[in-house]
Amino acid sequence: MLDNQRENIKTLLKGAWVGGTMTVPGVSGGSMAMVLGIYDRLITSVSRIFKEPGKSIPFLLWFAVGGCAGIVLFSRGISLLLTTKAAVSARFFFLGAVGGGIPLIFKEAGIRRFGSKDAIFVGIGILSALLLTLIPTGLFAPGESGSLSSVLLQAVGGVIIAVALVLPGISASQMLYMLGIYESTLQAVSHLDIMALIPLGIGGLAGTFVSAKVLEGLLEKHTRPTFLIILGFMFASLPELFPGIPTGMELVYSLAALAAGFFLLFKIGKVADRILGVFEKKSE
Numbered sequence: 001m002l003d004n005q006r007e008n009i010k011t012l013l014k015g016a017w018v019g020g021t022m023t024v025p026g027v028s029g030g031s032m033a034m035v036l037g038i039y040d041r042l043i044t045s046v047s048r049i050f051k052e053p054g055k056s057i058p059f060l061l062w063f064a065v066g067g068c069a070g071i072v073l074f075s076r077g078i079s080l081l082l083t084t085k086a087a088v089s090a091r092f093f094f095l096g097a098v099g100g101g102i103p104l105i106f107k108e109a110g111i112r113r114f115g116s117k118d119a120i121f122v123g124i125g126i127l128s129a130l131l132l133t134l135i136p137t138g139l140f141a142p143g144e145s146g147s148l149s150s151v152l153l154q155a156v157g158g159v160i161i162a163v164a165l166v167l168p169g170i171s172a173s174q175m176l177y178m179l180g181i182y183e184s185t186l187q188a189v190s191h192l193d194i195m196a197l198i199p200l201g202i203g204g205l206a207g208t209f210v211s212a213k214v215l216e217g218l219l220e221k222h223t224r225p226t227f228l229i230i231l232g233f234m235f236a237s238l239p240e241l242f243p244g245i246p247t248g249m250e251l252v253y254s255l256a257a258l259a260a261g262f263f264l265l266f267k268i269g270k271v272a273d274r275i276l277g278v279f280e281k282k283s284e
Contacts, residue, residue, distance in 0.1 A: 008062050014038050015066025020074035023186070024094060028101055028164075028171045038063075043166070043219075046212035076190040091243040092254040096261025098174065098234055105231050110224060121225045125232020132160075132178050140181055140200070151199045157181065158203020165204065166211040167230055174237055 014036050022029035033039040042063065045056040081090050111118070140157025157179060164175035176182040188196045218226045246254050 012066040015063035016070035019067030020070030089257040093257040093261040096258040100262040121228035122232035125229040126236040129236030154199035155203035158200040159207035162207025
């Protein structure tokens with residue numbers, strides 16, 4: 001019984017860490033779960049929720065509670081940060097975070113040498129990201145209108161975001177940025193505007209289930225090509241995060257933020273393990 005309680009607390013804390021950090025554009029919730037050693041179980045639990053509800057549902061509930069708490073707590077701070085003079089430096093931090101996640105993709109894909117076939121899959125990822133940029137900015141924004149068409153569009157947006165939520169290497173917040181609804185969604189979350197978020201949430205739940213089922217098969221049978229497509233998507237999304245070239249001391253701060261974002265993501269596994277270790281000791 002005690003072991004189960006400890007396992008539940010660990011799942012709750014990991015959920016809070018994943019949920020909180022994925023509010024930062026460039027930080028992938030899937031990659032974070034992978035670093036914390038919980039990704040495979042998440043994908044399996046979601047894809048088999050109807051086949052093995054007794055195992056899947058309790059685990060997913062603990063993770064979801066922690067994730068929601070982390071999202072709400074982090075979103076308030078980030079939403080406030082983006083309204084200050086540090087907004088440009090913050091975006092450079094996000095840019096560095098994307099770069100810091102690239103080595104993890106190479107590691108998971110087992111890429112040691114890069115061939116011509118690999119370039120094709122990277123190109124598919126780049127093309128997919130470029131196609132997303134053709135979507136009108138704010139089309140899926142939460143709470144824009146109460147009409148049926150608007151609600152349906154927001155649900156579709158939720159499905160698209162869910163794909164980024166499930167895929168390692170692609171940040172859900174980064175996807176929100178590419179769709180032009182990052183700040184509006186962040187404000188809705190930080191102000192707990194539940195009604196505005198319901199259509200996105202419903203689409204997100206449906207998209208998560210379908211994505212998990214598809215991804216489980218792809219990673220099992222086509223691991224390398226799948227990760228290479230993800231890598232291409234990451235490369236193509238970088239311009240969406242670039243805020244322009246600052247001047248004066250703001251350039252210095254921005255470059256420092258860029259480096260900080262890269263190294264934090266690069267070392268995030270060790271940092272997360274230490275933080276979770278402290279909480280786990282206190283819970284014993």
